[in-house]
Amino acid sequence: MIPIKTETAWRGTSDCRSCGIRDMVLFADLKEEDFELIHAPIDDLEYDAGHTLAHTGDTAGSLFTIRAGMVKLVRNTADGRQRIVRVLRSGDVVGLEALMTPTYDSDAVALTSVKVCRLPLQVIQRLNRETPRLHQRLLGKWHQSLKEADDWLAELNFGNARQRVAGLILKMRSGFDTSVVTLFSREDMGAMLDLKLETVSRTLNAFVREGLVEPLDKHGRIYRVLDVDRLLAPSD
Secondary structure, three states, X not given: OOOEEHHHOOOOXXXXXXXXXXXXXXXXXXXXXXXXXXXXXXXXXXXXXXXXXXXXXXXXXXXXXXXEOOEEEEXXXXXXXXXXXXXXXXXXXXXXXXXXXXXXXXXXXXXXOEEEEEEEHHHHHHHHHXXXXXXXXHHHHHHHHHHHHHHHXXXXXXXXXXXXXXXXXXXXXXXXXOOEEEOOOXXXXXXXXXXXXXXXXXXXXXXXXXXXXXXXXXXXXXXXXXXXXXXXXXXX
């Protein structure tokens, strides 16, 4: 792949045949002849943390496959609060709802710096019509996303404050070094876990004092997990 910056995007620079994570993303099961059906450009994009890839209610014209980094899906509740309903990682797809509805149903915001491939919806629709391999892949991705969304919400709303914060820390482990986790702002964590901001801060500080985790940045977003066993069964 040839990663490019956003300002030079949409020029068809992506080489899906030689993608380094092709076995993880939508095109894993495509054959050589399937690629001849792709006529619209597919591009490699890089975004900084905090960039919004998709806005709730916007016309869903593209899907994004994540090659590196993490993206959070955010929805607004009826009382005006924001809830993070899921975190997407490498190999996941942003905007799957575009296959069924005309608009995005969540804000997709880069949690870390990310690298993504932007796939025009017409590419997916044509491949879906003309090759059953992509159709099966899409059904699998859709089922996986629904299950993970349910699991995400169920697991993070169980137990006392220590159990919830510990569960989020362990759930956010990813990549080659699973001892390092990237977390959200305290406000985001509180909204996700149904806890007050002060409770989240107090619990994280207690974990640091007890030697369960150590902060790796001055903003309190990146931590190293020092004792998984004690995090798995934290006392109150």
